[in-house]
Amino acid sequence: MKYHHHGYVSCDPRIQDPAGVGIGRPDDLPDEVDVLIVGAGPAGMIAAAQLSQFPNIVTRIVDRRPGRLEIGLADGMQKRSIETFEAFGFAQELMAEACHVTETAFWKPDPQKPENIVRVSRVDEDPHDVSEYPHLTVNHARVLDYFAEFMANAPTRMRPDYGYEFQSLTVADEGDHPVTVRLLRTAGDRAGQEHVVRARYVLGSDGAHSGVRKAIGRTLRGVSSNHAWGVMDLLADTDFPDIRTKCAIQSESDGNILLIPREGGFLFRAYVDLGDVAPDDQGAIRKTPVEQIIARAQRIFHPYRLDVRHVAWSSVYEVGHRLCEHFDDVPLDQVGQREPRVFIAGDASHTHSAKAGQGTNASMQDGFNLGWKLGHVLEGRSPVSLLSTYSAERQKIGQDLIDQDLRWATQMAKASEAFASHAEFEQAYLRITEFAQGFMTQYGPSMITASGRHQQLASGYPIGKRFRSAEVMRVADANRLHLGHEAKADGRWRIYVFADAARAGENSATTSLGRWLDESAESPIRGYTPAGQDENAWFDVKVIYQQAHSDVDIGQVPRAFLPRVGPYKLTDLENVYAALPDQDIFSLRGIDRQGAIVIVRPDQYVAEVLPLNAVNELSAFVQAFAKRQQ
Structure with missing residues (x-):
């Protein structure tokens, strides 16, 4: 902050x-x-x-x-x-009060005694480690x-x-x-x-x-699956061992339950399978008494006891798409x-x-x-x-x-x-x-999302998908932090410059790009930011070097990455980062060692990937969605 x-x-x-x-x-x-x-x-x-x-x-x-x-x-x-x-x-505050869902347990009929359910497996909620954040219920x-x-x-x-x-x-x-x-x-x-x-x-x-x-x-427009579910938020006394774990439960003859633990340590939600809905039902299934839903849930949980003490909320719905x-x-x-x-x-x-x-x-x-x-x-x-x-x-x-x-x-x-x-x-x-976790969304080409001509330069940042964070070291104060967490919902575009192998101050593609960003009337900073506003008011430009933070001389970093802000025109030193030796962002996100520019939209989706020397392409891309201000 x-x-x-x-x-x-x-x-x-x-x-x-x-x-x-x-x-x-x-x-x-x-x-x-x-x-x-x-x-x-x-x-x-x-x-x-x-x-x-x-x-x-x-x-x-x-x-x-x-x-x-x-x-x-x-x-x-x-x-x-x-x-x-x-x-x-507010992610940190919400996580403190929410229930963290870390795995799902699967239950099915016991082959030896099918009227009973038995746990058959557990799976990690994020087996591919696609986010540093948990799945929450709140x-x-x-x-x-x-x-x-x-x-x-x-x-x-x-x-x-x-x-x-x-x-x-x-x-x-x-x-x-x-x-x-x-x-x-x-x-x-x-x-x-x-x-x-x-x-x-x-x-x-x-x-x-x-x-x-x-x-x-x-x-x-769409269809209904003609299948109904009762849903309840419950406080219950039970000997079911996974009551605080997300569960997919299949019974032999009474349908299924999706069990979701809720925040606070005691509340849980149960989606109870009520079966197929007759074509001539005319909404009667939605009037199913909560006592009937509880009774079905108790049969599905057998041989475990489910003693419901309080129903905080309940409803019945037919699946519609x-x-x-x-x-x-x-x-x-x-x-x-x-x-x-x-x-x-x-x-x-x-x-x-x-x-x-x-x-x-x-x-x-x-x-x-x-x-x-x-x-x-x-x-x-x-x-x-x-x-x-x-x-x-x-x-x-x-x-x-x-x-x-x-x-x-x-x-x-x-x-x-x-x-x-x-x-x-x-x-x-x-x-x-x-x-469902939200990571398969990918926007197609448009005025704010490129076609992917240079995608190979940053394979871990697919164009049209959300910018996936990774840890880096902030050079100015040696703070290890997540790069993506520095992007706030302030309406600004982000331009991440992943530097080539040269050091700060050396004659390199990164230095040339920095000079163009700072001096050219075609750059987002100079051509598309109103006079009188902070240099990074509309485009937040950051640089990430390949060297360790102790090897980056911040005094040699191009001025474009050190914007002057506020009425006192103070230099912002916190836009310069270095890769970590143990979790190198270049390796983790498939960034070419010759460097790359990754442009990210205000809603955190990757808009374009470019070579460091592609200033004409960068200018043309910005011109498609931004009005010239100067």
Whole structure:
């Protein structure tokens, strides 16, 4: 965390000074806003949190609830989400209160006594070590609390406006605020009154029954698996030995259970298989009493005792897999020709089963993807064409998620004898959970994601996939840290320069690149950063040398990697790193010893890989998505 460069800070440095629209922010919802977000769920809150970092953009987020969510229905936070929370500064706090899921135990009928279940194996949750973070379970209302705290401490002093229910919207053909939204107050002294807001852009993150989605004529299309599950959060006394371990349990004749331990040491969630649903059921399965679900769970757990003492929450759902054909309001025959004004995210745009833990996790990546893009367009950093990449990228990911989730739901619904062997079930689980952890997402070529011509220079950083962190040594203070953790959700692009074998100060490709970045009008620093702002205000440039940190003379490092920041124009020494002898990032991530440039988007996805001397290609790539400022 960097502070003091604007003057001495004696209070919590996470609380940023108010700026722009955060100075004297009105309590009441204004009549005109830049961005109106409908729905304070995961997708909406992360988008709002990202936009809270743009001081001159008026963003408001409304929700029909009278106040904060108290009981979240999603409990699983996948590893990719924890990486994202690190960017927003609360991963460590959340991990301290959450349950860490480190392995999954598999149970099936005992061959000698099939009416009983027996543990047959355990598998690591991350057998390929694709992230340094754990898989967590925690009330997702706490995640929303942390996002609310982040935006409250941001320059814009943003907070949710509770007690407003979406009624309708219209989009005009012209005007600075072309989207007119009618809201109904649902709480407070003015409950029942209408409030009209005019916005430049609207994000509908208002759930599977989204009014925003219906208002722009989008429809969720897909299928139901005609299979029902009862889900319960329980406090129970039991002699089942793996009650604090994630379990996939198959019984002989009563179906299956997916058991998820929850935070706090005692609570756990059980997804209980209720079997196939008759075509003429007409929703009757959803009225299954919780006592009946408990009884089935007790039979599945046999011979172990399950004495339920308290049901914190329960529900019944049929597995559904549905997706919108487009995630904004542009007609399909006008894509690329018309500016989108209304967007949908999260359950408003895609739904799937709860067991793969993708509802909240995928929704947050929707909001993260869109938030910075809206910020860049509204702030004049990027052309409006950037907004078209949101639907193009996230709709495809939504389809990929549904395809994988459908496979997992089908596997979980199978009877134990349907598998050729237990190993077949275990391997199916491992294949699907790797995707569910969030690391198979890969965006295709676009104005912000290159085609991969030079991918071989950094094979461990596939273009379109998330930037995978690794440990390095910060040269200035000999601190060993994760490179990826230094990238915060501040809306900046990252340019990582992995140096060639030459030392700092020697005539080399790294030195030449540094000189170009510092001096050329075509460089991101000089050509695309507004005059008067910090040199790294829009593009955060870092260098990683191959030598040990003690062999890097920071006085010889090119100026481009030592930006001047703050009103006192202090030199930032903390953008210079060195490889570690025991965990060399060059070897770990397949980076060519001749060096490479790795460009990373504000949402942490790799956008381009280039040779150190490819300054013309670097300039052309930046020019495609950034507006020249100087």
